[in-house]
Amino acid sequence: xxxxxxxxxxxxxxxxxxxxxxxxxxxxxxxxxxxxxxxxxxxxxxxxxxxxxxxxxxxxxxxxxxxxxxxxxxxxxxxxxxxxxxxxxxxxxxxxxxxxxxxxxxxxxxxxxxxxxxxxxxxxxxxxxxxxxxxxxxxxxxxxxxxxxxxxxxxxxxxxxxxxxxxxxxxxxxxxxxxxxxxxxxxxxxxxxxxxxxxxxxxxxxxxxxxxxxxxxxxxxxxxxxxxxxxxxxxxxxxxxxxxxxxxxxxxxxxxxxxxxxxxxxxxxxxxxxxxxxxxxxxxxxxxxxxxxxxxxxxxxxxxxxxxxxxxxxxxxxxxxxxxxxxxxxx
DNA sequence: TGGCGGTACTG
DNA sequence: CAGTACC
DNA sequence: GCCA
Numbered sequence: 056x057x058x059x060x061x062x063x064x065x066x067x068x069x070x071x072x073x074x075x076x077x078x079x080x081x082x083x084x085x086x087x088x089x090x091x092x093x094x095x096x097x098x099x100x101x102x103x104x105x106x107x108x109x110x111x112x113x114x115x116x117x118x119x120x121x122x123x124x125x126x127x128x129x130x131x132x133x134x135x136x137x138x139x140x141x142x143x144x145x146x147x148x149x150x151x152x153x154x155x156x157x158x159x160x161x162x163x164x165x166x167x168x169x170x171x172x173x174x175x176x177x178x179x180x181x182x183x184x185x186x187x188x189x190x191x192x193x194x195x196x197x198x199x200x201x202x203x204x205x206x207x208x209x210x211x212x213x214x215x216x217x218x219x220x221x222x223x224x225x226x227x228x229x230x231x232x233x234x235x236x237x238x239x240x241x242x243x244x245x246x247x248x249x250x251x252x253x254x255x256x257x258x259x260x261x262x263x264x265x266x267x268x269x270x271x272x273x274x275x276x277x278x279x280x281x282x283x284x285x286x287x288x289x290x291x292x293x294x295x296x297x298x299x300x301x302x303x304x305x306x307x308x309x310x311x312x313x314x315x316x317x318x319x320x321x322x323x324x325x326x327x328x329x330x331x332x333x334x335x336x337x338x339x340x341x342x343x344x345x346x347x348x349x350x351x352x353x354x355x356x357x358x359x360x361x362x363x364x365x366x367x368x369x370x371x372x373x374x375x376x377x378x379x380x381x382x383x384x385x386x
Numbered sequence: 387t388g389g390c391g392g393t394a395c396t397g
Numbered sequence: 398c399a400g401t402a403c404c
Numbered sequence: 405g406c407c408a
Contacts, residue, residue, distance in 0.1 A: 077405090080390055084405030115406045153396085155401050188399075190397055240404070253404075281395050284403090296403075298394090311392090314404040323391050334392050335404085 056129040058092060058099045061122055064134055065089035070149060071141045073156035074163075088118045094378060099126065144170025150208050151200040152278070153193065161186060175201055199276065206292025210248040217242070219252060219293055223271065230267060232260040234302050239312035245373045251294035253312050261299035268297045304336050306355040311335035317377020318370075325365050325381055338364055 056064075069085035091113045095102070102108050103126055109119040125131050148159050148171060162168040165186055166177050174197065177183050184194045200207065220238045227236045233256050237243070240253030256264055265285050269277045278294070279286040288294045300308040311319060312335065326333035331353075332341045338353040338361065355361050359369050367384040374380045 072405095081405040083390085088405080113406070117405060153401065157400060188397075192397070196396095251403090279395055279402090284394055286395090286402095298403095312404055316391090316404050319404060320391055327391090332392085336393085 056125045058095075060129075061099075061125045062089045062093045064125060064131065065092065065118075065121075067146075068134060068137060070146055071137045073149065074141055074145050074159050075137075076156060076160050084113075084115075084118070087113050088122075092122065142169040144173070147171055148174060150204050151197060152207055153196050153200060158188070161188065171201055171204075203288075203292065207288075207294070209292055210250050211293055213242065213245065213247055213249055216249040216252060216293075219289075219295070223252070223254065223295065226267070226271070227254060227256060227264070230264055232258045232263050234258050235305055237309055239309055240296075240314060243313045243372045244315065244375060251296060254295065254297045255305070255309050255312050256297065256299045257302035257305040258299050259301060264299055265297065268295075300335070303354070306358050306361060307333075307337050308335045310358050310361050313372050313375065315376050318375035318381065319377075321377050321381040322365070325367070325385075329365065331365075333361075333365075 065085050066089045069082045069089065072082050072085065091111060092099070095111070099122075102111075103123055108114055108122060109116065114122070121131055121133065125134075142163070145159055145163060148154055148162075148168075149156070151171075154162075162174065162177070162183070166173075166182055168174045168177050174183075178194045178198050178201075181194070183189050183197065184191045220242060224236065224238060227233055235257040237255050238252060239255050240249070240251070242249045242252060254268075258264055261283055265280065265282070269280050269285050269287055271287070273289045274287045275290055276288045277285070278288060283299050284296065286294060286296045298308060298312060310322075323333045326338065327341065330341050331338055338355070340352070353360075353364050355364070362369050362384065367381065370380050370384050
């Protein structure tokens, strides 16, 4: 079995374990292993032959054995058993927004739901709303999620994302309450494809901004509308999130929402190693769990300041993929 | 053997 | 509060 | 699950 197929098997193992209600850290280990393998530049056969698979960060004893078995035989008992124990229809249900492993498990056990089709019927008959932890609103959200799941799951070309950004950004800039605004996320990182749009605004008066954002033209659904965070979906399936933060936290939040997740995790680990705690709200001494929405003692008037405070060289958005750039910036 | 990133919104 | 989602 |  070649590398591409093995990556897929590892990803599927992670997905199935999610539905089985496995330990989330274990699940993460599998998807991290899959990603590591995928981005490995060396030839997999060479690495295995030289017995160096386990030397790769994130690949330990268990994953090494499984990868080697798959490479040599194309079969894996552990995987086969998992496949046999998880109805394939349940895997599709993870694409529905609002449904994760836990809820899918409940739906399967209590209502015998085992596919999108049976889930649709269960919702239409109102059986889902009666479940503990579910409700009328959940039920409606599931039905609309099913109807639009292709649009939801689709990623968009950067170019298409940019044309959306060009429409939304000027509107935000014009609002008198908006002090600063940027598009963040994978769009800012310049990824070839963009999952959804992330806008970040600095303001001390979020409410009118949130209201404007959730009532733009072309919105078909407001999926969240809170005090500082809202999500909407447009015709055609593009999703956009808006966050509003106080201006002294703007660059921390911009860094955070530009991501990637892996990059953020490394940056936070780097902070912890210095006795500091980094979040979207600021950089503060680790100490107690006082991660309230207050600015930390460290000020940032640019993203550069954040890297500087951690003793790192500046890493531009396009390199923030958690693939060693943080380590490379030490010096 | 214990810890694993930190936060917002929903029901 | 637990679950889901986001980077 | 992996790692220190």
